[in-house]
Amino acid sequence: MNLKFQKAQLVNALGIVMKAVSTKTSSVILESILITAKDNRVFLDATDTELSIQTEVDGIIVNPGGVVLNAKLFSDIVRKFENTDSLIELDVDKEFKSTIRCEQAVFNIMGIDPVEFIPMPQIDKDDFIKLSQFSLKEVIRQTEFSTAISDINRMMGGELIDVKDNIAKFVTLDGHRMSIRNIELNGDFENQRCVVPIKSLQEVMRIIDSDTQKDVSIYFSKDHILFEFDKTLVLSRILDGEYFRIETMLSNDYDTKVTVSRNRLQSAIEQAMILIRENEHKPLIMEIESSLLTLSVNSSLGFMDAKVNIEKSGNDLKIAFNPKFLVDALKVIDDDFVNIYFTNAKSPCFIRDDKNTYTYLILPVNFVG
């Protein structure tokens, strides 16, 4: 095989497939990438068995063929060449000895026969939805934090994607809180439902563009989910089993409704968190009284309170939370003002907009006083 690449294009393609390369593995194949040149197209492939990525890269094919190379080593070599428009030559002999030539340097490294590589599973492309890369990137960012990697309940490490009547609902929950985002789809799609490991979605989020004009197609099959965008395919296993029955956790009833500046509330909570040492688990106490919300923390480091102006309807209330859970939700909301709905000090609060774009459920904690 003999190929020529422009450095910038190869670096970019390597950056994409490297997301599926295992860093902690004893398997030579899992820390490698497959380079294949045939039918005038060059593909890079990587897999960690849970996640597989394939991307096409522009290249000149002098001789077609294939080779498996150590991903980090090949990527380090390519990235170290000085000029982004340098031409990089990859020459592989029959024993897969690989020579990389560029500028005034020559590297010789050992490759592996492509037959050793684990090919990307082929799936049916019957069931799919389509949305903008921007929307998908945003929705993952806005929900990824309320997951938990747990052997006891693997579902908490996944994100539910539930498509119904052309609305895609994205849900994560970790036992203390739940994040829900709804996206209206443009088009007419079949209902779909699956749970994707959050790590896979996070890698997709890192690869796709923030472009509202570019689409991503998502294909659903029995064991896998496939994301197709630009010149790239990302295939992930999905989680087996039933997701939580989230409808039973939701409620539109409330006894207290608070409308508050998101920025002001977030910054007051972050101030309060200064007094909470890691692992101290001190609650943030919220007192809602007429048009004032008083936040306070009493810890081994000291005492603080901060006052925030609110608009309130319903009862006064004293309730306590893990402040981090509130901040995590507030940080990913774009609205200047948020509505928070409470029932009582033992029931979850809901941060929710009127258009039903998002719902963040947060359980309160016990407090003394």
Add this chain to the structure above:
Amino acid sequence: MNLKFQKAQLVNALGIVMKAVSTKTSSVILESILITAKDNRVFLDATDTELSIQTEVDGIIVNPGGVVLNAKLFSDIVRKFENTDSLIELDVDKEFKSTIRCEQAVFNIMGIDPVEFIPMPQIDKDDFIKLSQFSLKEVIRQTEFSTAISDINRMMGGELIDVKDNIAKFVTLDGHRMSIRNIELNGDFENQRCVVPIKSLQEVMRIIDSDTQKDVSIYFSKDHILFEFDKTLVLSRILDGEYFRIETMLSNDYDTKVTVSRNRLQSAIEQAMILIRENEHKPLIMEIESSLLTLSVNSSLGFMDAKVNIEKSGNDLKIAFNPKFLVDALKVIDDDFVNIYFTNAKSPCFIRDDKNTYTYLILPVNFVG
């Protein structure tokens, strides 16, 4: 005590003294700062016993006094207030209970009696030199890397400052290499000589400006060195004992002189380093032959060579180095072309300019072939 500060000014002053706050200590005092308000001036002080920093901060003194506060906690509280021009009030009662008020938040934390604090030692200000903050910052950056923290030879963890005939020489060495920088002083100063812990100089480097118009005065005393600049004093212990006799290691004789593009050489060496795993200690082999320098590495990961055009006078030579040592020196040289002087494969090379601004000595390593 009751003081008022503008947030931005207090944050800036805290950033300076925090450099002397210990993070790993069981001493409450060493992780604290002293705040003193008297004679219409407010000072912040911190010390880790080896290094002491004092800086003045603008503030309104409603009631003078003093308090010792946990540095990280106080700094976290102050930095979290939203607006840079917010007014922060610090109120300390007779039991040193401290109240910090700003915007709509109130913090109560416990302070300590200032008599518990370790005061900055007073030193004579007879012997001193003066140079620009820019020069001092640069010279530390250009020499700090060839030091070694070692119990066997503590001098390797220090930097020699040797003032003679109004030239300040800065020297570090770690057993494998030596870095020398000379600065011509503007003014007539007494000769001085001392060895400063590199950690102290690194903190000074981080605090001072890159401003060529602002000066720093350096005072020398028996046990200490004092840096005075802007509104700040940095005092460090110096290392006891004799520094290495560096004159015996230097030589102006050579058998081979190479002139080479610094950028091109550095980037070729960095390419070669890709094939050297940490702890593998593979040498970089340099072959100097007429107008070509060939760099090569042969490691468990593969083989590489790179060619660099040079201007050569004297003998051809084959010699090997730890490539990191070459790169460390090349990175801090500003010249586009550097001169490298060699004697033979067993003797150090010298990277040196004609004006005697810098000399970098690097010992070669053994190689097979």
